[in-house]
Amino acid sequence: MSDFNDVTYRNTFRHTSAHILAHAVKRLYPETRLAIGPAIDQGFYYDFDRETAFTAEDLQAIEDEMKKIVKERLPIERFELNRAQARQLMLEKGETYKIKLIDELPDDTVITFFRQGDFVDLCSGPHLDNTGEVRSFKLTQLAGAYWRGSEKNKMLQRIYGTSFPDKQMLKDYLAQQEEARKRDHNKLGRELGFFTTVDYIGQGLPIMLPKGARVLQILQRFVEDEEERRGYLLTKTPFMAKSDLYKISGHWQNYRDGMFIIGDPEKADEVEVLALRPMTCPFQFQAYLTKTRSYRDLPIRYAETSTLFRNEASGEMHGLIRVRQFTISEGHIVCLPEQLEEEFKGSLDLAQYMLRVLGLEDDVSYRFSKWDPAETDKFIGSADVWDRVQETMQGILDNMDLEYAVGIGEAAFYGPKLDIQIKNVFGKEDTLITIQIDFQLAERFGMEYVDREGRKQYPYVIHRTSIGCYERTLALLIEKYAGALPLWIAPEQARILPISEKHQATAMALAGRMRSLGLRVEVDNRDEKIGKKIREAQMEKLQYMLIMGDKEIEDNTVSVRSRREGELGAIPINQLIDRLQRETAEKFH
RNA sequence: GCCGCUGUGGCUCAGAGGUGGAGCAAUUCACUCGUAAUGAAUAGGUCGUGAGUUCGAUUCUCACCAGCGGCUCCA
Numbered sequence: 001m002s003d004f005n006d007v008t009y010r011n012t013f014r015h016t017s018a019h020i021l022a023h024a025v026k027r028l029y030p031e032t033r034l035a036i037g038p039a040i041d042q043g044f045y046y047d048f049d050r051e052t053a054f055t056a057e058d059l060q061a062i063e064d065e066m067k068k069i070v071k072e073r074l075p076i077e078r079f080e081l082n083r084a085q086a087r088q089l090m091l092e093k094g095e096t097y098k099i100k101l102i103d104e105l106p107d108d109t110v111i112t113f114f115r116q117g118d119f120v121d122l123c124s125g126p127h128l129d130n131t132g133e134v135r136s137f138k139l140t141q142l143a144g145a146y147w148r149g150s151e152k153n154k155m156l157q158r159i160y161g162t163s164f165p166d167k168q169m170l171k172d173y174l175a176q177q178e179e180a181r182k183r184d185h186n187k188l189g190r191e192l193g194f195f196t197t198v199d200y201i202g203q204g205l206p207i208m209l210p211k212g213a214r215v216l217q218i219l220q221r222f223v224e225d226e227e228e229r230r231g232y233l234l235t236k237t238p239f240m241a242k243s244d245l246y247k248i249s250g251h252w253q254n255y256r257d258g259m260f261i262i263g264d265p266e267k268a269d270e271v272e273v274l275a276l277r278p279m280t281c282p283f284q285f286q287a288y289l290t291k292t293r294s295y296r297d298l299p300i301r302y303a304e305t306s307t308l309f310r311n312e313a314s315g316e317m318h319g320l321i322r323v324r325q326f327t328i329s330e331g332h333i334v335c336l337p338e339q340l341e342e343e344f345k346g347s348l349d350l351a352q353y354m355l356r357v358l359g360l361e362d363d364v365s366y367r368f369s370k371w372d373p374a375e376t377d378k379f380i381g382s383a384d385v386w387d388r389v390q391e392t393m394q395g396i397l398d399n400m401d402l403e404y405a406v407g408i409g410e411a412a413f414y415g416p417k418l419d420i421q422i423k424n425v426f427g428k429e430d431t432l433i434t435i436q437i438d439f440q441l442a443e444r445f446g447m448e449y450v451d452r453e454g455r456k457q458y459p460y461v462i463h464r465t466s467i468g469c470y471e472r473t474l475a476l477l478i479e480k481y482a483g484a485l486p487l488w489i490a491p492e493q494a495r496i497l498p499i500s501e502k503h504q505a506t507a508m509a510l511a512g513r514m515r516s517l518g519l520r521v522e523v524d525n526r527d528e529k530i531g532k533k534i535r536e537a538q539m540e541k542l543q544y545m546l547i548m549g550d551k552e553i554e555d556n557t558v559s560v561r562s563r564r565e566g567e568l569g570a571i572p573i574n575q576l577i578d579r580l581q582r583e584t585a586e587k588f589h
Numbered sequence: 590g591c592c593g594c595u596g597u598g599g600c601u602c603a604g605a606g607g608u609g610g611a612g613c614a615a616u617u618c619a620c621u622c623g624u625a626a627u628g629a630a631u632a633g634g635u636c637g638u639g640a641g642u643u644c645g646a647u648u649c650u651c652a653c654c655a656g657c658g659g660c661u662c663c664a
Binding site: 045053054055056140141142143144145146149150151155156157158160186190191197198199200202203257258279308310312313314315316317318321322323326328330410419426430431432433434465468469471472497499500501502527528529530531532533534535536537538539545547549550551559561567 | 590591592593594600620621622623624625626627637638654655656657658659660661662663664
């Protein structure tokens, strides 16, 4: 029961930590009202309602008070009250949020409280036996959070913390966080010259610098070639369209806040109002609609490396992970009902192939994202259609031996999704790849096919990405590889370092030869010492450094330093070229 | 959008109500160099933007913009 690797014990430990936090806050700031305080992945938090904002100094004071509570070794006792008593107790303490929680509990719930010293909290538990067990903890951050997670409610103050049974574990955790910070793509990606942002341009609109742009180009070529091999047809569709198009798709009604609109949306019924595309589906559907389609024509697989524009809320942007303009490997497969399963599997296979090649396959998790029947206004179509499509998707997933979580309310507005989730270096989860089943938009757009009996039918549409969003993928790759991208996607694969000026011409010639063979090679022609050139190449995370002086030129070799393997000594040039070409072709990571 | 924090030369950071500094990077010159930083000199900032307070603001106040951590939202 005291194994910290055990999730149940760890959560109990953190939950008690949250109570100690709340206890300290109540001692120091009695006017504060308590909301909720659960254990989370990396620690715990507690939400408070207090007129004055907590400051960094308050946080320190709270932490000191928590230390006292731990030292006091207060026993923690559980007790039960009936509903009226429970309300009465919370009323006396002025805990209005707790009363709301009590009122929402189902009739048959046993209402429990936990007491430590003079502190009592409504809580289902369980808890540790004594506050003295929480030996090591730290309050990590201060944040705002809506009561009950709804933006319609009041914004509370959330204090995050983490805790461990001993000091060393906390130290290790903090050191590991420090390491993570060094990998943060938003810092590393800027330092290494992958991208930048400029105030004049605006939020969520990064500039891809030559290195970043080169990586995106490599990825894009790779994805497009692979999709072509898998029977996709390429489209190039416009970046914007009249509101008319989005009215059919439902974006105008269900996604307008997310769109950049050119003109006054209120006048869209009278005059032409354009909007930048937030998704590619309605555009590719127009390609389908150019002809009458027979069941024999299906499946039709469209793909496009598609630039999308989404007007994200201003507080949402984050490096390359959340931006307002991004490029996605978008595709739509129009298929017959009996083809759905195979096409779905094919889409997943392509996605998984991409993950494998990028070395990310062990870092992802799967989520079956369903609609929320309680929030019908966020989704189009009837409960019937949703139930049917979700059941169909469930059947496909069950045949696939895939472990997945379920996300209620996470569906797209037109259909359920299988999302491939990935965590960034700080443990925050985002969707990398998505595969969606849609049986609604075809009907809205009048996309039909003629079946064997000559009747018109609506097809299924699979909306899918193969590598997801390129910018986001780049961000995750930078973090995964701490900036040292695998050779096949590295913007600069090797750098030739001439020992002195007299070796420069030969170095340039070699670079030219290697470039003509498709390798991305640069020469460091500065009049600097070799030690400095090496140091800088090392800091730029170069995979290969090729040192060239008198000896090497004489022997037709280069002295190779590999980031992965260190000094490799002199290697004949032909042999080195073979090696680089092989590693590139095999997509080593 | 909401809560909180931040904004000084390319980067990291000092500084103070009276018109700003360091290290690294950059440029130039010298050195022609053998596996993680050669030396010297020079240049570079309307202190995020705009208002206000003040004799005077980059330093105080407000608004806006941008960045960060969350919430909500989402690829």
